[in-house]
Amino acid sequence: MKIIQSFWSGNLNDLTCNYGWISYKYNWLSWILSSHQLVKFHEEVELYTDRFGYEILIEKLNLPYTKVHVVLDDLNNYPKDLWAVSKIKVYQMQNEPFLHVDGDVFVWESLDAKFKNAAVLTQNLEITADNYKKMWDKISSELLYVPVEMEKYHKAPNNFACNMGVVGGNDIDFFRQYSKTSIDFLDKNIAASSKINCLNFNLFFEQILFYQCAQNMGVKLDFLFDEIYNDGYYDGFAEFQDVPEKKYLHLLGEYKRNPAVCKAMEVYVMRNYPECYSKMSALINEAVGNQNEIEFLNKEKVAELISNFDYELKNKKFLADNYLLKRDLYTEALSNYFKRLVDKEDFNIVLLKGFEVVTGQEEEEASFIEIKELNEVSKKYELDDLDEIALSKIEAGIRYSDFISEMLIHFDYDSEASKKDILVLLNTKLTNYIVLKIIAIYK
Known part of the structure; x- marks a missing residue:
């Protein structure tokens, strides 16, 4: 089953369009990561795009698609x-089983291996937010045409929809019918588009409409995730610190603005993809x-920077040259390393540079840490009493076993179960x- 993706610029031809992201840079980073991860686990990964998408994603960034179709300027x-509309048009073009994967979805395993026999697959079933009915009431009152598949929803809106971060399957007839219905729904209301x-x-x-079509046609839906999520409450889809153990991330909605x-x-x-990152920069x-974006990264340079930081960390003498970059690269996969070491081997904990403790001015005002970020605004972490004790223990550098012993005091x-709960709390803090890039560890 081939993997497909689609990018339509909306005829904007603007590199700095953010497409819902907090900054346009992250839109392009998302495409870099999504495409590379898909190609890593699938033999066929094809892109459907317009001329602007081809220029940026293929000619400039050289993303590793196995085939590219420049067909979306017609939209x-x-x-x-x-x-x-671009996604639905692309579904309509398919003549063989496929999985369409959005550009904000990242995988660490094959989707095809798990769902090659699925008739129709989507990411998950979701319960739509209460404001959907309000949105539909405002929109439907201006529409010139509502397909029969939406009549039941129109009379008594239910709260179900399909999240289509991943969608596809073997039932091409269903996708043709759904796509035709959707495009008709859209085209017959174009005259009303300025009013909605x-x-x-x-x-x-x-x-x-996808969910309604499946219900009307009696099509069985398979889901990547069996859990039914509430729209707007997709916890657990953005934890980069948990990959590759976590196999699927989807930066939908507010995650794009976090x-x-x-x-x-x-x-x-x-x-992981430094050469492509440098091309984007x-x-x-x-x-x-010149936005001071970093253009000099490649695999060798990344390895060198990580090695340099490891040396500085072990000698507790950090050099200012590229400090934030070295810190970020070194700590990128460090939380997974920490999880592997805990309860198995002892290790060193070191307090990093690059942050400032800001003490609350008023008695009830909490203190916080302000952590510097490379080419971005600093982020803040509010400190509680336990944080202040823990960080004071780490300040001079400490072995993990000693840290635990001193914190348990x-x-x-009064029981091993209680002690275990405390250890979970302390390890979660670490x-x-x-x-947050406040500490680093090494053996």
């Missing part, structure tokens, strides 16, 4: 906010004016410090 008469919220309309002619999540994605690309620096416990 440029649609309003740019109707972004889902087109961004919201995507939800109805894509996700909700600075910490976006930064974690950037550092992952830096460390050079593209931005050239097209937008501050707790009252994991957070690693992810």
Whole structure:
């Protein structure tokens, strides 16, 4: 089963369009990571795009697709906010089993191996938020046409839709029928597009219509995840610190506007796909004016920077040259390393540079740590009493076993079960410090 992706620029031809991300840079980083991870685990990964997408993704970034179709410029008469039309048009073009994967989805295993026999597959079933009915009421009152498949929903809106971060399967007839119905739904209401919220309309002619079509046609849906998620509450889809044990991430919705999540994605690309990262940086620096994006990374340079930081860490003498870059690269996969070491081997914990403790001015005002980020605003972490004790123990450098012994003194416990709960709490704290780049570890 081949993997397909689609990118339509909306006829904007603008490198700095953010496409819903906190910054345009993260949109391109997402495509870099998504495509490389898909190619890593699948033999056929094809891109459907327009001329601008071809210029950036293929000519400039050299993303590793096995085949590219430049076919989406025909959509440029649609309003740019109707972004889902490109996906549906691409479904309509398929003549063989496929899985369409959004550009904000990242995998660490083969999707084909698990779902090659699925008739129709989507990421998951979701319960739509209460405001969907309000959105539909506003939109439907302006529509010129509603397909029969939506009549039941129109009369009594249910709360189900399909999340289509991944969608596809073997039932090509279903996808042809669904795509035709969806495009008709869209085309017959183009005259009303200026009167409705087109961004919201995507939800109805894509996700909700998909579910309604499947119900009407009696098609069995398979899901990548059996859990039914509430729209807007997709916990567990953005934890870069848990990969590769976690096999699937999807930076949908608010994740795209979360600075910490976006930064974690950037550092992952830096460390794992440095040449492509440098191409993106050079593209931005050239097209937008020098943004101080880092252009000099390759695998050898990344290895050198990590090695240098390891030496500095063990000698507790950090050099200012490229400090934040070295710190980010070194700590990128460190939380997983920590989990592997805990309860098996002892190791050293070192307090890093690059942050400042800001003490609350008022009695009830909490202190916090302000952590410097490379080419981004600093992030803040509010300190509680336990944090202040823990960081004071780590400040001079400490072995993990000694840290645990000294911290246990501050707790009252009367059983091994209670002690185990305390250890979980302390290890969670240490994991957070690693992810926040407050501490690092080494054996």
